[in-house]
Amino acid sequence: MTDLLIKNATLVNDNDTFEADLRVRAGRIDQIGADIAAMAGETVIDGAGCWLMPGMIDDQVHFREPGLTDKADMASESRAAVAGGITSFMDMPNVKPPTIDHEALVAKLDMARGRCAANYGFHLGATNDNIEAIKRVDGTRAAGVKIFMGASTGKMLVDDDAALEAIFEHSPLPILTHCEDTPMIEANADKARAAYGEDVPIRQHPVIRSREACIASSKKAMDLATRHAARLHILHITTAEELALFAAGPMADKNITAEACIHHLFFSEDDYDRLGALIKCNPAIKTEADRQAILKAVADDVIDVLATDHAPHARADKDNPYFSAPAGLPLVQHAVPSLVDQVSVGYFTIEQLVTKMAHNVADRFDIVDRGYLREGYWADLVLVDPRGRTVVDDEPVLAKCGWTPFAGHSFNARVKTTVVSGQLAYHDGKLSQGCIGEALAYDR
Template sequence: MTDYLIANARLVNEGQRSEADVLIRDGRIEKIARHIAAPSDVEVIDAQGHYLLPGMIDDQVHFREPGLTDKADLASESAAAVAGGITSFMDMPNVKPPTVDHDAMVAKHALAKGRCTANYGFHFGATNDNIEEIKKLDTRLSAGVKIFMGASTGRMLVDDDTALEQIFEHSPLTILTHCEDTPMIEANAQRARDLYGDDVPMSEHPIIRSREACYASSSKAIDLARRHGARLHILHITTADELDLFEAGVMGPKQITAEACAHHLFFEDSDYAARGTLIKCNPAIKTHADRMALLKAVADDRIDVLATDHAPHQLSEKDQPYFAAPAGLPLVQHAMPSLLDHVSAGHFSLEQLVTKSAHNVADRFDIAERGYIREGYWADLVIADISGQTVVDHEPILAKCGWSPFAGYTFQSRIMSTFVSGQLAYHEGKLSQGCIGRALTYDRDYAR
């Protein structure tokens, strides 16, 4: 393994900015100081004028493996992730077969070993009938327990109230919920069919997958968590209404936390006219007012975590009528540049971006020795040029699906370098060969 000295960096970490050098040896941060004389056996990377940040830990991705590898796989999407400043990811369980028992989780780890450019973790999936698997969950292998309280099919939709009560009572890990009320959505979809037949316009998407459906489900999840004392993390909040359900302030003492995703902070319903099904996702992108409320909630610490919900599909799948086109966007390669644009626009600070994309994620999921720039921690780092540019159309799309919802955009920042467990994974526009991410490990001293 090559060792590195990152020199002359503008370090942003734990709410502070400083000028610093960082020495990396054997994959870990050995020393942080104002000036470090370069040892003869290390490679020096001059970060002059650029910011050094903890790498983003994406707590919600769909890398589609096993079983859906025509859309994506762990190797292709993790490579796209490091190009976007993401050093670790946590993959969702709705694959084939779904990750809803111990053997499936072990098999998924085996698939990832040696093939991921980024560090990796996996969420365990809840179903209506796998409570015994959840009770005996190996907490060394799982990041959290995911419940689809809407927007899924088959075994992955948990719509039985007794099952939900048991999951919230017995889950040994943080519960992550996709919150939409399925009966409400189905009723709205039928109304749209009655009105438009098979030619439903994309503008109906946030009406079908309505704000009321989101609020009803989020409220239900919060009630369950409070009654059972469960740690709850609600994914991809999309409405101003839901924000009133969450407390403002630092994440530390919170039992219930909220997440916002890059595309919900970037797009709004007026974009459906030009982007169509390319920005169809669940829950739906909603209004300008909702988007601005989400950005404000990041600034006032009502939103605790920033993520992607990267969920790629082939263009041929997207190029279908409304009901046939699947929901989901490829996002990891440009998530960090899009978030940095919000910093440049003054919506929230660079320190808050770091807290919500790295520190809080590590803390919420008990990730050991990552998420901070600290001596002794793994060197998961990003050098970002916030005065550079990323012209989306001028770059190869590394996601297997080969397209980006950000086509046509120019971001006012650029990822210069990404280090994964001390390895230079991406540098000056090129992926490095041979970078191998590691399985996330967890430091858990709580029990329920």
């Protein structure tokens, strides 16, 4: 760990912005104040003109380990993540074997130990028949319970109503849902095949993975959560109609929360002709009107959490015909620059961004001593230059897949420094190979 002093920065924390210095000692924030004098042996970083914020806690990534490491792994993707200002991640359970019981959860924690540049946590996956594993899950070791209420691979689709009722009634952890209605999607796919054969144009993706499929599934999840008083977090909202289902206001007042992802804030269906299957994802990127509605929902405090849903695939696989091209994008390396870019053009404030990328995630998942700039908390920090530029094509792609949907773009912000559990993880364009993240702890 590094004894570190960041001078002259503009701190963003607890819905406030103020100039101060911040000292890190023994992995934690030791002091926040004005004109802190440097001590012998400290690394000093000048933060003048930069925002110093708690690092992003990304509650939704697919780092593909175990079993899918040709696409990605925890080591490679966590290094891409810290370059993008992410200090902690929570990985999804749809791997091989899937993370659907205590043994698989412990195995993933063991795999991550000593290999991740960011702090790490893992969600337990729900199936039609693992309710007993969900009831017995160790809440101090699992982040949440993930339900795929839309098409997925293998055992991960939960489409049995009795199983859903049991999960919402008995889950001891927050429930995260991927909401799409599978029968609707399958019917739309049949219509597309009838019209185009197997050569379906990529612009049909939001028609096949339709808004109606998202709305119906989100309504079902919210009904289940309301009847069972469950803590529900609906992932990657993509339609204006879904946004109308959620309440505005501080997250502390809500039992049901909503999330948006950076690609749904950035791209619209107008980008399919240019990028093709590179932006194929589930749920699908939809209209420009939907994108604008999601951005407004962030500003109106309807959206509570911002995440990536980083889900890399080999570039060659993305070149396959529509039905064979996999869904998912690599996104973590440009997470914070893309979000601060949205601040720079006035969609929402920097204080709102910090609340939704750090504070609310820590609170929603009961994470211990992270997500805020507070003395005594772990030093998970990102220093961002809002006047800098991130020219995507000028830097190596750190994700194992080797490509990014942001190629050719420049963001109006630059990550200068990322600190993970008191260690320099990324600074002035360079990764620190010695940074090792910690397992997230949960206060349950």
